[in-house]
Amino acid sequence: MGLVIAIDGYSGCGKSTLAKALAIRLGYRYIDTGAMYRAVCWYALQQGFFDNRVLNQSALIQALTEISIQFKYNPQHQASEVFLNGENCETSIRTMEISSLVTQVSKLPEVRKKMVELQRRMGAEKSLVMDGRDIGSYVFPEAELKLFMTADKEVRAQRRLLEHQLKGESVSLKEVMDNLEYRDFEDRTRSESPLIQTVDAFVVDTTLISKDEQLNLVLTELKRRSEEHTSELQSRQYLVCRLLLEKK
Numbered sequence: 001m002g003l004v005i006a007i008d009g010y011s012g013c014g015k016s017t018l019a020k021a022l023a024i025r026l027g028y029r030y031i032d033t034g035a036m037y038r039a040v041c042w043y044a045l046q047q048g049f050f051d052n053r054v055l056n057q058s059a060l061i062q063a064l065t066e067i068s069i070q071f072k073y074n075p076q077h078q079a080s081e082v083f084l085n086g087e088n089c090e091t092s093i094r095t096m097e098i099s100s101l102v103t104q105v106s107k108l109p110e111v112r113k114k115m116v117e118l119q120r121r122m123g124a125e126k127s128l129v130m131d132g133r134d135i136g137s138y139v140f141p142e143a144e145l146k147l148f149m150t151a152d153k154e155v156r157a158q159r160r161l162l163e164h165q166l167k168g169e170s171v172s173l174k175e176v177m178d179n180l181e182y183r184d185f186e187d188r189t190r191s192e193s194p195l196i197q198t199v200d201a202f203v204v205d206t207t208l209i210s211k212d213e214q215l216n217l218v219l220t221e222l223k224r225r226s227e228e229h230t231s232e233l234q235s236r237q238y239l240v241c242r243l244l245l246e247k248k
Contacts, residue, residue: 002026002028002126002127002128003028003126003127003128003143003144003145004123004126004128004130004140004142004143004144004145005019005022005028005128005129005130005143005144005145005146005147006130006131006135006136006139006140006143006145006146006147007019007129007130007131007132007135007136007146007147007148007149008131008132008133008134008135008136008137008146008147008148008149008195008197008198008201009131009133009147009148009149009150009195009204010149010150010151010156010180010184010187010195011156011160011180011183011184011187012151012155012156012157012159012160012180013149013150013151013156013206014149014151014159014206014211014214015034015131015132015149016032016034016131017211017214018131018147018149018204018206018211018214018215018218019032019129019130019131020079020129021211021214021215022129022215022218022219023129024078025215025219026127026129027127028127028128028129029071029080029122029127029128029129030080030128030129030130031071031080031119031122031123031128031129031130031131032071032080032082032131032132033115033119033130033131033132033133033135033139034131034132034133035082035090035093036069036082036115036118036119037102037105037106037111037115038082038093038094038098038102039069039082039084039089039093040060040067040069040084040105040111040115041093041098041101041102041104041105041106042084042089042092042093042098043063043067043084043085044059044060044063044105045097045098045101047059047060047063049063050101053100053101054104055101055104055105057104057108060105060108060111061108061110061111064110064111064114066085067084067085067114068084068085068086069082069083069084069118070082070083071083071122072088094163094167095167095169096164096169096171096175096176096179099179099183100179100182102183103182103183103186103187106133106186106190107186107190107191107192108192109191109192112134112192112193116134116138116139116193119132119135119139120139120140123139123140133187133193133194133195134193134194134195136148136198136200136201137193137196137198138193141198144225145202145221145222145225146198146200146201146202147201147202147203147204147218148197148198148201148202148203148204149203149204149205149206150203150204150205150206150207151205151206151207152207153177153180153181153184154177155206155207156180157173157176157177157180158173160176160180161173161176164176202218202221204217204218
C-alpha cells in the first residue's frame, strides 16, 4: 500500500506544482483541496449568495447538501480537473475574483467539515498526494510524509501575478500582494483548523530553488526515510531473533 503525502503552506509557494509532480513521479492520485473550497465559492457566486462581495453564510450552509465535488483526470492536459455537480469548473475557479472571495467560504466550520469528510474519503485508499492548508495538521495527522511549503512574499506575488497574466487577466502586483496578505492572515488566524507548521513537517522553502530542485529535494527525503525505516525494521528483526535464540 502507498503513502499519504500531505502538503501544507502559503498561497503562491508552488504547493500544487510540486504535488502534481510528486503524484506523477510516484504514480499517485493528486487532490488539490484549495480547488474544493474555490469550487464551493464559485457555486455560492453562481447562486447569488454574495451581496456586494459579502457572503450570505446561512444560505450557503443550507445549500451544502446540494454540493458534490469530484476530480476527474484529463488525459489531454495530463491533470485532474474539478467538477462541481457534474460541471467542469476548473477554469472558472482560478480567477482573481474567486481568490478574493474564497476565504469567506473556507473559514466557515460547516464548509470545512464537509470538505474534510470528502478529503478523508478520497484518502482512504492511500497512494495519495494532497495539498492545502490543514492536510498534515488536521485532515491526515498520521500522514507518512508531511511537507510545509513557504517562500518570500514578493516572490509568491510575482508568481501569482504571472499566472493571472498568462490567463489574460488584468491584475496589478499590488492587488495580488494585498490578496496574499489577506489570505495569509485569514489562513493563520481562523478558528477552524488554521494554517500551522506541524513539528514533524519537512520544510521546503521555494524562494530560491527551481521546480525540479523542489521535486528532487522531496524525493531525496522520501528515499532517506525509506532507508531509515528499512534499517529500523532490520534492527528490530535482529533483536527479536536474538531474544528467541537466548530463550532456547
